[in-house]
Amino acid sequence: MFILVAHTPKGGSGKSTLAREVAVSGTMAGLTVALADLDPQGTTSGWFRRRAAEAPVLVRFEPTDTGAELAAAGVDLLVVDTPPGQPPYLRQLLGRADLVLVPVRPTPDDLLGAAPIARSLAGRQWAFVLSQVPARSRLTDSAVRQLAALGRVAPAHLGFRADFPAAAIEGKAAVEFTGKAADEVRDLFAYTQTMMEERNAPTEI
Template sequence: MKTIVIAAQKGGAGKTTLARNIAVAASQDGLRVLCFDLDPQGSLRAWWEGRQADTPAMLERDPSPEALRATLKAAHAKFDLCVIDTPPAAPEWLSEALGAADLALIPVRPSPDDLRAVGATIAAVNHARVPFAFALSQTPRAKITEEAARVLAQHGRVAPINIAQRVSYAETGATGQGVTETSDGKAAAEITAIWTYVKGILHG
């Protein structure tokens, strides 16, 4: 079983949006996917509880950070992928979660504030020695998006497709869907491309 941790210490970066959509896309790709919500806000679990489809899966209760590795080990035989959402902060246990991951995926909005704040997340993933990649999220069609990609590329891999600012990402948060399950073809293409990119890293 592969494990992806979605991490960003800046609030509003789009962690939960990325987590749920990656999980749905991977499920549609035939993988047995398990999600953990380690964010006290519980947005990923709230989305899942409003979902009609059986996949991706969640446990009856999310593991505590201390029990994360043991829970992952127990789930290893039943699932192909675990997607873990984390809080917009740097609790002491975050390094434990990152250390259990095969990949850390870091969503970043193309704004000066977000680019300044991403240094703390980069430091955390480097300390945990976990492979990582950036995904630009909530991107406008503007020069600042290209500039942000160039800045991030100095620190690590950047997904070759951006997650644009689209209403469907917000709407599916309320309906319990992934955008790949809606009629928004552009959003679906973005997430499918992100998942293909992530899958290539995990199995490359």
């Protein structure tokens, strides 16, 4: 089982949106996907209650769990949505992650927090994902440059698009519709899949 954690201490950057889009993409790709909501605000749990489709499943996952039970139950991909801030279990959770995706808006406020996040993830498999990217903004190129100096930046960005909140109204993901938002999520998921394949690749002797 591959554990993907959506994390940044900054609220509103797009953790829950990213987690849901990736989880639904995994389901659409034929994987057995579980989604865990560690945020007491319950954004993703609320989304799941509004969702008609049965997959991905929402599971209880304690941050200190290894995930062995879910893996034994046949889950291929566990996507973990996290609260803002730095909960006490964060280090342990990040240590269990096969991939940490860090959404960052191309704003001075989000960029200010990028260096400490990069430091906290040193030695792990992780990448920034630019999120809520406005159309035609010089800020974006500059943000990519600044982030690339600190760590990996996913080659696919999520634009600031109404499809993301609109899809969430009925517990859906934008990737389930057609349009630019869906294209962006597909590209981002393709990147995630390359990271999954890298982890699963046999080690050369």
